Amino acid sequence: MEKRIAIVRGDYIGPEIVSEAMKVLRCIETKYDHTFIYDEVLAGGAAIDATGECLPQISIDALKQADAVLLGAVGGPKYDSQPANNRPEKALLRIRSLLGLFANLRPAILFPQLADASPLKPEIVQKGIDFVVVRELTGGIYFGKHETIGDRAVDEMAYSVDEIKRIAKVAFETAQVRHHKVTCVDKANVLDTSKLWRKVVQELAKEYPDVTLNFMYVDNAAMQLCKDPSQFDVILTENMFGDILSDEASMLTGTIGTIGSASLGSTSIGMYEPIHGSAPDIAGKDMANPLGTILSVAMMMRYSFHLEKEAKDIEKAVHAILDQGYRTADMMSKGMKQVGCQEMGDLVVKQI
């Protein structure tokens, strides 16, 4: 199989973790006889440094030609003084929008080897954490009208039936290959958009009789995540709520550095990135955890290339390395073997 992968290394630890993930990509190429063509694409701070713009046209063109995008992490203090419309985060939002990546899949999975790292107490952790947040990514208050006139600012949260339907479909289908349960999170006691979500999701649920659907208010969901995360299988929610809840969820697993994510659209092109940020404090020290990016590569194999075997292979290798006691600094605990970013990448590659 031949595929074109746009590589957005990004800022601070971005290039370090992407390098390790690329080792894994090359290893998969060899082992399974695929050809991946890598296009280096500048976006975020790195693009500002090089061109002044957070997402220059040449990057846009390259992204549009790719079969998948691997992204490290963008942003950081160096770019804080950029005008609002040229901040690194804007590049991220624009890529999502340009490529039509309306579905953001963020697994919250507790690695049994890393259970100690969870902030939750053992009684709760023991029940397991294994769910996916399916976050709408190109609508809602992120992409509504933003306006500041004089002393007053307004942000608009809008959703159409079609926008809701297509993301809900992703959630139901995700539940079908998992534990057949969708929890739709909203604020239907206050918001019109939420009421529309409820109506559309309820209606669509009829087409998925094998999936159980329940609704939960977002404030309650924020509580339930802490109280008993084992109750969730697939959380379906709009953009802003998804931003908040998926971050909370990932923190509960205790291993933000080890979680990947996929942003998908109606075509097979997807963007894959770890859920953590650019971690300026540890940049350049070979200390970053590359596993979130490596597991993002596994998601790329699965969702964009339909290479399930390759995906599993990468995931198994990561588990094996964790079983063997290897940890980067962020996951370190007593009795484990601490390794740097590069060594961690090498270990995974050797395992594959």
Add this chain to the structure above:
Amino acid sequence: MEKRIAIVRGDYIGPEIVSEAMKVLRCIETKYDHTFIYDEVLAGGAAIDATGECLPQISIDALKQADAVLLGAVGGPKYDSQPANNRPEKALLRIRSLLGLFANLRPAILFPQLADASPLKPEIVQKGIDFVVVRELTGGIYFGKHETIGDRAVDEMAYSVDEIKRIAKVAFETAQVRHHKVTCVDKANVLDTSKLWRKVVQELAKEYPDVTLNFMYVDNAAMQLCKDPSQFDVILTENMFGDILSDEASMLTGTIGTIGSASLGSTSIGMYEPIHGSAPDIAGKDMANPLGTILSVAMMMRYSFHLEKEAKDIEKAVHAILDQGYRTADMMSKGMKQVGCQEMGDLVVKQI
């Protein structure tokens, strides 16, 4: 001192917990020689049952004449089929708006006696949880335009400089009598309203040189609350973020049943209510935890009546009863003495 208190018992467990809180009010009257005049006011489900309307005009008139409002809890499954604009929650939103209660103070305090009930692990809990969420309560997406036209729904989040300033003042003043730290939570990398919040809060901070101010994105805040809640003193945030974060925060203390809240405005009239809901499943069983409502009464003494001594007296009594090992079912753990709602109320009264 003579004060008029509007009593909104509400639905399901509402009347049970309010009865216990009223025992405490009467006890304070006697002990300190005050006169509280109680006005029973119907709102929420109880008002729908009696009049068909979730907040009839007669209730509005009574509320406006009060010096303070004590509210149990409104809403529940019985009222799910009400049209959106006549649901019990709407009564709550209308009261907030009618009385101009723009500042919602929700303490997240870990009672050392109840530390085991926190979902967080001991290492984190040991560092203590003791902060207040200052949530803006009459603006933002709750009170912006809501509109559904055809296949599209829109909710508007709006804030003006004045709305931000007055709630920020409350946060800074709260921090001044606490640990002098305000964390302003927003999504300034996406929202215009958040950018305005940052500007206004930053500016106002100059008037409070004894208070340290920092800013945090809401997704990060949702994580930090789980990771290390001890870092917070006062969290200042807009309506929707405050709804989500204050619920998450209260869950982390493990004792939702034991937390009160105050909703304040520019006049001295305030509304006081426990942060938990109407708990239909345990209604009528004398099982509810009245402490959240009783501690709301303490807040009423402090914020509306400036009776600090009376407030402390109530709070100390609650602590003493917990120290003595008395627990309602929701807080029960091994070796403790389980009591019902009424007995818990009596115990607190006897202690005072």
